[in-house]
Every structure is written in structure tokens, then in C-alpha cells.
Amino acid sequence: MLVHPQFDPVALALGPIAVRWYGLMYLLAFVAFLWLGKRRAATQPWHSLTPRHIDDLLFYGVLGVVIGGRLGQVLFYEPGYYLAHPLEVLAVWKGGMSFHGGFLGVLVAMGLFARKHGLGFWQLTDFIAPLVPIGLGLGRIGNFINGELWGRATSADFPLAMVFPQVDSLPRHPSQLYQALGEGVLLWVLLWWFSMKARPRMQVSALFLIGYGVARWLGEYFREPDAGIFGHSYLVSMGQWLSLPMIVVGLILFVRGKK
Numbered sequence: 001m002l003v004h005p006q007f008d009p010v011a012l013a014l015g016p017i018a019v020r021w022y023g024l025m026y027l028l029a030f031v032a033f034l035w036l037g038k039r040r041a042a043t044q045p046w047h048s049l050t051p052r053h054i055d056d057l058l059f060y061g062v063l064g065v066v067i068g069g070r071l072g073q074v075l076f077y078e079p080g081y082y083l084a085h086p087l088e089v090l091a092v093w094k095g096g097m098s099f100h101g102g103f104l105g106v107l108v109a110m111g112l113f114a115r116k117h118g119l120g121f122w123q124l125t126d127f128i129a130p131l132v133p134i135g136l137g138l139g140r141i142g143n144f145i146n147g148e149l150w151g152r153a154t155s156a157d158f159p160l161a162m163v164f165p166q167v168d169s170l171p172r173h174p175s176q177l178y179q180a181l182g183e184g185v186l187l188w189v190l191l192w193w194f195s196m197k198a199r200p201r202m203q204v205s206a207l208f209l210i211g212y213g214v215a216r217w218l219g220e221y222f223r224e225p226d227a228g229i230f231g232h233s234y235l236v237s238m239g240q241w242l243s244l245p246m247i248v249v250g251l252i253l254f255v256r257g258k259k
Contacts, residue, residue: 001156001161001162001163001171002160002161002162002163002174003162003163003165004147004150004162004163004164004165004166004174006147006165006166007021007145007146007147009021009022009145009146011024021142021145021146022142022145022146024142025138025139025141025142025145026135026138026139026142028138029134029135029138029139030058030062030135032131032134032135032138033054033058033061033131033132033134033135034054034055034058036130036131036134037051037054037057037058037127037128037131038051038054040127040130040131040195041053041054041127044195044198046198047123047126047127048119048123049119049124049127053117056113056117057113057128060109060110060112060113061106061109061110061128063105063109064102064105064106064107064108064109064110065097065102065105065106066097066102066105067105068101068102068103068104068105068106068108069097069098069099069101069102069105070089070097070098070101071098071101071105072097072098072099072100072101072102072104072105073097073098073101074089075101076098076100076101076238076242077098077226077238097139099136099139099216100239100242100243107125110124110125110128120201122201122202122205123201125204125205126195126199126201126202126203126204126205129191129195129204129205129207129208130188130191130192130194130195130204130208132208133183133184133185133187133188133191133212134184134188136183136184136187136212137180137181137183137184137185137188138180138184140176140177140179140180140183140184141176141177141180143176144174144176144177144180147164147166148176149175149176149223149224149226150164150167150172150174150175150176150223150224151172151173151174151175151176151178151222151223151224152172152173152175152221152222152223152224153170153171153172154171154172154173155171156171158171158173160173160174161173162174172224173222173223175219175222175223175224178219178222179215179216179219179223182215182216182218182219183212183215183216183219186215187208187211187212187215190207190211191204191207191208191211194207199257200257200258201257202253202254202256202257203253203254203257203258205250205253206249206250206251206252206253206254206257207250207254208250209246209247209249209250209253210246210247210250210251210254211250212243212246213243213244213246213247213250214247216239216240216243217239217240217243217244217247220237220239220240220243223237223239225237225238225239226238226239
């Protein structure tokens with residue numbers, strides 16, 4: 001069986017300043033967003049965004065991800081813990097970010113950005129949807145490095161079975177890597193290919209909702225469920241409950257866009 005390498009969560013220490021791997025994953029995600037976004041703006045003029053928009057767009061997106069992601073973690077997954085330790089809400093460098101909370105935060109941020117620059121909301125979300133999965137995949141790699149969000153127990157004969165010593169001695173799925181592949185690499189390839197030519201309004205956004213929702217739903221079957229508001233649920237996890245509306249709304253938007 002494989003054994004989790006037990007990485008030091010601190011990638012680089014400069015005196016009192018500690019640079020954590022989790023933070024570096026976010027930094028890489030923002031760099032990828034800038035590079036891909038400027039490339040997309042320069043080569044796909046039908047979006048009516050220019051490379052100059054991308055820097056401001058990243059600023060709005062960062063605020064939405066960090067504020068929404070942290071509040072989502074607090075409200076959806078660990079309300080009891082943070083109620084008892086309110087100052088820990090600010091400790092984002094320790095990890096603990098909800099995708100669904102970050103997603104809602106980004107939607108609000110994009111609405112504000114679109115209003116400020118006179119852009120249509122769906123016009124903007126269709127543009128940014130293919131830029132997001134790389135960041136999602138890097139976030140899952142950060143989870144793996146931190147040794148958090150480990151997988152469910154599996155057979156010791158399973159080729160990818162891994163022991164996470166910080167948890168127990170059971171062989172488990174390295175579900176963080178599965179999700180990095182599904183929510184990150186595969187979703188990015190799908191969206192980038194689909195958006196290489198002009199599509200009806202809302203369809204790229206809709207495909208993101210469907211693709212992420214399905215990838216997250218499947219990935220949750222290999223991941224140890226989070227406690228969530230209603231405790232642990234091994235039948236349908238909190239992540240699956242929160243992904244289900246994304247799939248439904250995505251299907252509706254895709255059909256509306258086609259019409």
C-alpha cells in the first residue's frame with residue numbers, strides 16, 4: 001500500500017513568515033487565471049472583454065473566492081466548531097474553504113463587475129467558466145499536500161490504496177487526487193474545447209455547472225464525508241446535496257441557451 005508522504009504544510013519559512021503550500025496553490029491558480037484569461041480575451045473577441053479587464057476581474061474574483069469560500073465552510077460544514085472558535089474564521093491560511101461558498105461569492109463579485117463595466121452577466125460568466133477548473137484542481141492538490149479531506153476506506157488490494165497516518169492505519173482512496181483530475185483537468189479540457197468557438201449565451205456557464213456538479217457528485221463517493229450541518233451522511237453527502245442544484249440549473253440554462 002501507498003503511504004501519504006506527510007508533507008510539511010509550510011513550503012518555505014522566512015523568519016517569522018511562513019509560506020504554506022495551500023497558499024501557493026491559490027497563488028498558482030490566480031496566475032493561471034491571468035494567463036489563460038488574457039489569452040482568451042486576445043483570441044476570442046466575441047466576449048467583448050480585453051486583456052485590460054482581466055486584472056480587475058481577478059481582483060473581484062479573489063474577494064469572492066476568499067470571502068465566500070470561508071463563509072461557506074463556516075456555515076455549510078463546521079458551524080459548531082467556528083461558533084466555539086470565532087477567531088479561527090479569519091485563519092484562511094490553515095485551509096478550510098468551501099467550493100460552493102466560493103462559487104456563490106464569485107457570482108456576487110461577477111455581478112458587481114458586470115454592472116461596473118456595462119457587461120452582461122452571462123456574457124461575463126461564459127468568459128470566466130473555462131478559467132476556473134485549473135484553480136479547482138490546484139486546490140485539491142493543496143488538500144492532498146495538507147493531508148486533509150482524505151478518502152473513504154477501501155481494500156488493501158486496491159492499486160491506489162493509501163494510508164493517511166494522521167487519520168488511522170486503514171487503506172483509503174486518495175480522493176483529493178481523483179477530484180483534482182475530475183474537477184480540474186477533465187473539466188478544464190471539456191470547457192476549453194467547448195468554448196473555442198462562439199456559443200449561444202449561457203451555454204458555457206451551463207456546461208460548467210453540469211460538469212462540476214457531476215464530477216463532484218462522483219468524487220464524493222470516494223471521499224470521507226464531511227460532517228456538514230446535519231452530521232455525517234454516507235448515503236448523500238453535503239457536497240452532493242450542494243452540487244445537485246448546480247446540475248439541475250445547468251441543464252435548464254443549457255436548454256434555454258440553445259433555444
